[in-house]
Amino acid sequence: MSGVQRWVWRDGEFVRWEDATVHILAQSLQRGSLAFDYMSVHEARRGTAVFRLADHVDRLLGTCDLMGLPIAYTRAELIEGCAAAVRRNPGSKSLKISALIPSIEAELVPQDPRVGVFICAYDVVADVIEQHGGTPRWGNALSLKVERSITNRRPDIIPPQAKMAANYTSAMFAKWRARQEGYDEIVLLDTDGYVAEAPTSNIFVAGPEGLVTPPEQKVLHGITRASILELAGALGLRTTVRDLTVDDLHAAAEVFLTATSVGVWPVVRIDGLAVGDGAPGAVTEELRTAFARIRCGEDADFEHWLHYVA
Template sequence: MPQSRFLSGAAYVDGRVTPLAEACIPLTDYGYRRSDVTYDVVSVRHGAFFRLDDHLARFRASMQALRLDPGLNDGDIRAILLRLVRLSGLREAYVAMDCLRGAPKPGLPPHPLNCRNYLAAFARPYVWVMSPEVQARGAHLIVADVPRIQEASIDPTVKNFHWGDLTQALFQAHDRGADTAVLLDTAGMVTEGPGFNVFSITDNVVSTPDRGALAGITRLSVIELCAELGLRCEVRPVTVTELRAADELFTCTTAGGVMPVSRLDGRIIGNDRPGPISAALRERYWKRRAEGWHATPIDYQETAS
């Protein structure tokens, strides 16, 4: 049985395990002061991780790209995540892993090379980027005025905390009565939204941007599901004109799965409900998850202390 103090979530920070509400990091660490951190998020459903190895591989690639090394191998990180979920007892969970750069070591110049790196992670009840109610009626999106940070400055394939543009887009969506937003790059091409990848469907062909966006694990799953359903899926440049004229739109993320869209900039798509292909992909995604697709079952009977 989970220990009562971990029921709302469990955290690991630099070797110490605590209830999530008690977890903290030093204010002087570069991870906090400079957003010098990378992260990844994996979900647990029906008591099993989904595509855990894929998430660990992406996390490792992000750490290497940012020259971060917590001194732990992938097996160590896997064991920490499993321990946190066991401690919480959660069967449906949102599990995050962060690698942060600490403060410069005493007596050394304030350069990132002189900062120790460490791991922080936590497990909490599952988080929905869009509520099931919003998904059922289809999300309302806008195309944000703020452009996505340029790839030359921030690599979008490396998960990071540089959310300034995404945060502005969320406020713009709120001000315009929408649920969330999609951002364009400086050339006017579609990239991604705050925490999700974007797909358009035109003439039964599913398309998603090939640049300016995270190589999402759920995005990869959608591409696989399209193959299962016999749908043509293209990873290529997507223009905003194409997005606005699409027959269907949907988004996808770890924290929500496949999430259909019913309006873009106030324009009603289809019949103002999730389109048939989007709905089929959403249903297929959760059905395959329930069947154990790409699952890593968690043994909750193992010692969690």
């Protein structure tokens, strides 16, 4: 741990970080039926704030509805639970809410379908990564591998819009292999061979068409993705939503990923080949800087995206 005692909101009460557990035979642990969402926490101009908290809670509830998880909490209760978790854990930079079936079950369909909710506010580096002796893998730029053997989440199995634990398993193993090959990240293709997304982030290219990103029907409805599309419009940048080919990626002047954990993340190499001149491009840097200012409360036009917890 970071040296600070962390507390986890569990069904309306706080328990110690180390006590926020479920049984090894819990239905969601055995079957992957856990819905979650992940948010960023910032020390902004007016105090501690969660970026687009209500939108993240709405997405969690949407996942539960999509997958049939009978979550009993209201939107307002979950928003307040998230805010309370941040207040209870000073210095937090990340916020994760999980909805799961904790009961011990023998069959695929649970006899006890009660959904428990856990909300964790923490510093992902100090409280998690450094506890394993590691360092963060998100630097100023990254190398990307196009994953050609495993496709993106299939909508006829689990829709890509669902943030369910089971939806990340195949991508996890593909990314693990790519890490062993020296890459930082992978990008997945859809079943038609078009570019979809990275396992936990959306992808953009910048060039003569302005910004281009794949259609939302094929990808997770990234809240950072939606924010960047809106921000780009405010900055006068043209945006296009259309199918992208692998050739589009290789020919792009700039490529970047968007995610809650990293904001705007420049891609400088794809499949071992340099993107543009091999350095983060001007459009990427403009968006990254502007987005960072928004999350710190330094842009009044977008301050409504910040949910202050005090």
